[in-house]
Amino acid sequence: MISHANTCTPLLDLSRVRAITLDLDDTLWPVWPTIERAEQALRAWLLTTAPATAALLAVPETARAIRAGVVAAHPQLSHDLSALRRESIRAALHAAGEDTALAERGYEVFFAERQRVDLYEDALETLECLAVRHPLVALSNGNADIQLIGIGQYFRASVSAREFGVAKPDARIFLAAAEAAGVAPHEVLHVGDDAAMDAQGAVAAGMQAVWINRTGKPWPLDDTHLPHATVTDLRGLCALWNTVL
Incomplete structure (x- = not known):
């Protein structure tokens, strides 16, 4: 379903x-x-490597x-x-x-499992559909790796907050993504699930934006940068x- 708010x-x-x-996560x-x-993989590793830490993190409030x-x-x-x-x-x-010193190895355990995502059932066909039309750039505040996940072939580039140094909705990371695509910001269509970080952030940076709203909730913000x-x-x-065309 498509709507124009x-x-x-x-x-x-x-x-x-x-x-x-x-956007990647939740998109x-x-x-x-x-x-x-x-987190479960990390706790299982800690149980055999650092059991006291595992017990500590097993309490949600403490974690x-x-x-x-x-x-x-x-x-x-x-x-x-x-x-x-x-x-x-x-x-x-x-x-x-x-x-x-075990923190580095513990993070490696967490990070490896973090790349095992379950794509939405229409994700691959959508990536194929979009990639034949225009260059795609992954733009994420998270730490997913499109190469490790196995979808890197669809993308020209990936821009992450971790590597760039600022996160969405800061306009600078959107402008960096446009530069990575080799186009001007007004020539970019940004797609994401977060109303503030994706939709408002992209529009404020001079891009067009499509908001993915799977739950059908009303637009949660004011009418600035719809x-x-x-x-x-x-x-x-x-x-x-x-x-539309």
Whole structure:
């Protein structure tokens, strides 16, 4: 299903699109099942390597408190989820009185499982559909690796907050993605599930945007920088070329 939110919504002009940037987590796959599996893999490794830390992290309130403490202590890492995860493991090891040098190996265990995603059932066909039309650039605040996941062949480039140094909705990372695609910002169509970070961020950076709204919820923000179209699934992206042009 495709919608064009309300009378204030800007008109989608696909004729000027020369590249497409795509969010990853919760756009091409649901992220929380992946994170939960990665955390389970980490806890299983800790059980045999650092059991006191495993017991500490088995208490959800304690795990959240450790993570919150790391986030508060390292605001300079807010764009880097890998570094925050690594430091959270290190902090848990320290709190449990175990070897903090194990944090690097623990993170490797987590990261490897984090790349085992379950793509939405229409993700591959959508990537194939879009990639034959325009260059695709992955644009993510997360730490998924499109090569490790096995979808790198569809993308010209990947721009991540971790590597670039700032996160969406900062306009600079959108502009970097446009540069990676070799086009001007106004020639980019950005696609993502987050109303603020993806839709508003892209429009504020001078791009067109499509918001993926799988739950059918109302637009949750004000009318500043509305998306140019809303779709309920990935197939709706390819349908845009048939219904708008």
